[in-house]
Amino acid sequence: MDGPMRPRSASLVDFQFGVVATETIEDALLHLALQNEQAVREASGRLGSFREPLIVEFVFLLSEQWCLEKSVSYQAVEILERFMVKQAENICRQATIQPRDNKRESQNWRALKQQLVNKFTLRLVSCVQLASKLSFQNKALGYLHTKEELLESELDVLKSLNFQINLPTPLAYVETLLEVLGYNGCLVPAMRLHATCLTLLDLVYLLHEPVYESLLRASIENSTPSQLQGEKFISVKEDFMLLAVGIIAASAFIQNHECWSQVVGHLQSITGIALASIAEFSYAILTHSVGANTPGRQQSIPPHLAARALKTVASSST
Numbered sequence: 001m002d003g004p005m006r007p008r009s010a011s012l013v014d015f016q017f018g019v020v021a022t023e024t025i026e027d028a029l030l031h032l033a034l035q036n037e038q039a040v041r042e043a044s045g046r047l048g049s050f051r052e053p054l055i056v057e058f059v060f061l062l063s064e065q066w067c068l069e070k071s072v073s074y075q076a077v078e079i080l081e082r083f084m085v086k087q088a089e090n091i092c093r094q095a096t097i098q099p100r101d102n103k104r105e106s107q108n109w110r111a112l113k114q115q116l117v118n119k120f121t122l123r124l125v126s127c128v129q130l131a132s133k134l135s136f137q138n139k140a141l142g143y144l145h146t147k148e149e150l151l152e153s154e155l156d157v158l159k160s161l162n163f164q165i166n167l168p169t170p171l172a173y174v175e176t177l178l179e180v181l182g183y184n185g186c187l188v189p190a191m192r193l194h195a196t197c198l199t200l201l202d203l204v205y206l207l208h209e210p211v212y213e214s215l216l217r218a219s220i221e222n223s224t225p226s227q228l229q230g231e232k233f234i235s236v237k238e239d240f241m242l243l244a245v246g247i248i249a250a251s252a253f254i255q256n257h258e259c260w261s262q263v264v265g266h267l268q269s270i271t272g273i274a275l276a277s278i279a280e281f282s283y284a285i286l287t288h289s290v291g292a293n294t295p296g297r298q299q300s301i302p303p304h305l306a307a308r309a310l311k312t313v314a315s316s317s318t
Contacts, residue, residue: 017182017190025179029270032176035168036241043238050084051077051208059128060202068132070198074169076131077205079157080124082167086160087116119153126153130165170201173244177270181248184266187259188252196251200285204243207288212237214284245273246281250289253282 056077063073091112129150158165174197182190204211216225216233225233236242245267252263264282268275 017179017194020179022183025176025183029176029180032168032173033241033271036173036239039168039238039240040235043235044232050081050088051205053206053208055080055124056205056208058124060205062125062128063132066128066132068128071169071171072128072132074171074201074205075167076128078167078169079131079161079165080127083123083127083157083160090160091116122149122153123157126150126157130154130157168240170204170240170243170247171198173240174201174247177244177248177267180270181263181266184270186266187262188255192255193248193251196254197247200247200250200289203289204247204285208237211284211288214287215281218280218283241271242273242277242281245271245278246285249278249282250285253286 059076059080060073063070063076091109094108094112175194178190178193178197181193186193212233215236216230217223219233219236220229222229248267249260249264253260264275264278267273267278
């Protein structure tokens with residue numbers, strides 16, 4: 001590609017392990033655990049998801065185009081997800097308070113839906129800008145917006161989320177756990193695991209629904225989950241601690257499958273998450289990583305290694 005080379009993500013260049021005091025890491029891990037518990041509780045009973053692969057890819061590519069840190073991509077997706085859920089709830093609420101007229105109700109639904117569709121790209125750009133704290137942009141990937149429109153759009157997102165946009169991301173959990181693993185004497189170097197974790201985290205974001213559907217089927221041992229089982233599983237999708245240990249466990253297998261058991265044992269002792277749950281999530285991630293490509297990255301795991309990985313992970317979960 002012609003043009004100047006973009007700087008690499010600060011997550012890859014500037015990030016270091018083993019330089020933070022153990023007391024600080026312990027406090028950070030406890031804080032993340034408390035945030036995670038609250039997020040899981042609040043997610044119970046929530047329906048719907050806007051984490052479509054094309055939407056996530058759009059956020060990733062826009063962040064790459066603007067040379068943003070990797071953490072910004074994930075936080076922008078989390079902000080956009082919660083904003084769209086709020087918007088959908090507001091549409092449903094408005095529809096219920098309208099007079100019961102089937103024709104008028106249908107027209108209102110179409111109008112509200114079209115309004116949401118027309119502003120979606122603008123809202124997505126606003127979520128990325130809010131996550132990155134960038135200066136205003138007048139042009140984003142061919143979509144022209146004035147500075148006033150951007151200001152109004154960002155304000156709409158902020159108001160809708162009650163100005164709570166400093167959301168935790170799975171990357172924070174991954175990096176904190178990797179730091180703890182380093183202090184615990186993990187046989188696989190943290191920096192090697194970190195690079196693979198970023199690739200697999202991209203993958204889970206892009207293939208969010210298939211990965212979690214596989215995890216749901218494995219957890220209930222049924223290929224056709226009921227609607228009630230799917231609704232109860234919503235809270236699992238918000239469990240970033242579980243996601244982090246699954247990502248690290250899968251990364252450890254890719255890096256050095258002989259050390260996989262040691263890494264998983266450390267993760268279990270640190271988080272209290274059952275070995276079976278870690279193994280099931282690793283299985284789901286590894287199955288979807290075969291042949292999958294993420295923006296700007298190579299294939300996560302070759303098929304010949306995947307066969308061995310799946311056999312090991314499956315046997316560990318029984």
